[in-house]
Amino acid sequence: MGLVALGLGVLAVALLTCSILVGSGEIPTSRVVDYLLGHPDAVADPQLQMVINTLRVPRTLTAVLVGAGLGVAGTLLQSATRNPLAETGLLGVNSGAALGVVLGISYAGVESGYGYLVWAFTGAAVASALVLLIARTGGAMVSPLRLVLAGAALGATFRGIMASILLRQPNSYDQYRFWVIGSLSGVDMSIALRMLPAVVIGLLAAVLVARPLSALHLGDDAARALGHRPGVVRVVVAVVVTLLAGASVAMAGPVAFLGLLAPYLARAVAGPRVLAQVALSGLAGVVLMLASDVLARVVIRPYEAPVSVLLAIVGGPALILIVRSRRLMTLRTES
Template sequence: MKSGSGRPTGPPVRGRAAVSATAALLVLLLVLCLLSLLIGTGSSSPARAFAYLTGDAAARADPQLRLAVVDVRLPRTLAAVVVGLCLGTAGCLLQAATRNPLAETGLLGVNSGAAFAVVVGLTFFGASSPTALLVWALAGGMAASAVVLLLAASGRAAGSPLRLVLAGSALGATFHGMTSYVLLGTQSTFDVYRYWTIGSLAGVRTSELLPLLPLVAVGLAVALGCARPLAALGLGDDSARSLGHHPGRVRLVVAGAVSLLAGCAVAVAGPIAFLGLLAPYAARAVVGASMSGQLVLSALIAADVMIVADLLARVVIRPWEAPVSVLLAFVGGPLLVWIARSSRLSTAGAAS
C-alpha cells in the first residue's frame, strides 16, 4: 500500500521500524552496560574503571578497584538487565492476554505474595541474608501466582481475562492485609522489610543471580512461544478459536510465564512499579500489533530504562543511593497519567 505521497506504508514499514528499533536498543544496552561498569558511588573514577576493563596492569593490581568493578558494579549491571527483560516481557504478555493496556505485573499477586513471604521469613524463620530474602521472595511470588492460576482455571469462564484480574486482585489484597498484620507486632522485621520493599539493586551478588537465569530463560522462551496465539487473541476469542487456538489455555500459560518472570524480578530487586506497564506501551507505538515485535522491544526498552534508573540512583544523591523504584515512579507516574488521558489508549488496547 502507498500513501498519497507515494511512500509505502503499513506492515513492511512497521517491520523495518521494528528491526531498526531493535538494533538501536541493543547498541544502547551495550553502551549503558559499559557506563554501569564505569560509574559508581565510590571513589573509583570512570577512567580508572575503564583502565581495569581494558587490562591495564596497574589497575588490575588494585584490589579496591577490582571490588568496585567486579564485585559491586558487574552484578548489579547484570541484575538490571535481567530485571528489565523480565518485567518488560511480563508486562507485554499480561497486557496482551487481558487486553488491558494498563495491566501490570502486580496484577497476578506476585508482588504481594513475595512481600508476605519475605515478612514470614523474617519474622518466623530468621531469614535476614540477601540470599534468604531472595529465596523467600521467589517462593512467595510463585506460590501466589499458582493460587491465582488455580482460581482462574476453575469454573465455566476458566482462563478469562476478568477471572485472572479478579483472582489476582483479591489474593493481592488478602496478602497485603496479612503482611500488615504481621508487621504491626515486629518492629525489627519492619525495618528490614522497609528496605526490601522500596526496590533496589544495591547489594546484588552474582552468586544469587546465576541460579535464577535458567528460570528467566524458560520464562522468555515460553513468552516467545506465545506470540502467535496472543496475536490471534487480539482478534477476539471467537476468531482465535476459529484459528485453532484455545483462549483459556493460552491465558493460563501466559499467566504462568508472567508469574515466573515477575517472580524472578521481584526476588532480585524487590517490587518495581511502572516498568512493566510503560515498556509495552512504548513498544506498541513502534511496531503496532506485531506481537513478537512487542515482546522483543518491550524487553529491550525495559532493560535500557532499568540500567538508566540504576545509574541515576548512584549519582543523584551521591555518596548515598536513591531507590530505583522511586526514580521510576517519578517518571512513570506522570507518564501513566498521560497515557490514561491519551486518545490512543483504546487503540493501544486493540493493538494487543
C-alpha cells in the same frame, strides 16, 4: 521498527558500559577503564577488583535481567488481559513475593539476600498458582476478567495478612522496608546466576506464546477456529509472567512502573504485533532499568537513591499520559 530496535540495542550497550564505569564512590572512570584493558597496576588493585567484580558487574547483569523480565512480563499481561494499564502486580505476583519475604523474616529468621530471593520467588509462585486456581474454580474458562479479579482480590488479601504480621512484629518491618523499596544495591553474582535460568526460560516461552496470544486479539471464537485454546494460552501466559516477574521481584524488590512503561513504548512502535512487542519491550525494559540504576548512583552521590524512586518519577507522568491518550487506551494490540 528496525531502526528503533537498533537504536534501543545501541543505547542498551552504551548504558551497560556506563553501569560498569560509573558508581557512587570516588573511583575515577579512568581507573576502571585501565582495569578493563588489563593494565597491571589496575588489575593488581584489590579495591578496584572488588568494586568491579563484586559490585558493578553483578549489579549490571541483574539490571539487564530485571529490565527484560519486567518489560516482557508487562507486555504479555497487557495482551492477555487486553488492559493497557496492566502490570505484574495485577496477578498478585508482587503481593505474593512481599508476603513471602515477610513470612521469611518473621518466622524463618531470614536476614540475607539469598534468603529474600528464595522466599520472594516462592511467594510469587504460590500467589500466581492460587490466582489460576481461583480463576478456574467450577471448571469455568480462564478469562481476562476472571484473572484480573482473582489477582486483585488475592493481592488485597496478601497485603492485609502482611500488614497484620508487620504490626505485631515491628522488628520485621525494619528489615522488610529495605527490600520493599526496590533497589539493586547489594545484589551479588550468586543471586543473579540463580535467577538467570528462570528469566531465560521465561523469555523463550514468551517468544513461543506470542503467536497464540496474537490470535486471542481476534476473539476467543476466532482463536479456537485457528486451532488455539484461549484458556490454556492465558494459563501459559500467567505461568510465564510468574517466572519473569517472580524472578525480577526476588532480585530487586517490587520495582514499580517498569512493567507498564516498557510495554507502552513497545506498543507505540510495534503496533498490534505481539512478537515485535515482546522484543521491543524487553529492550526498552533493559534501557529503562540500566538508565535508572546509573542515575540512582549519581543523583545524590556519594549516597544512592533507590532505583524504584527514579522509575516512579518517570512512571507517574507516563501513567497520566497513557490515561489521557484515547489512542493508547484503546490498546492497539486488540486489533
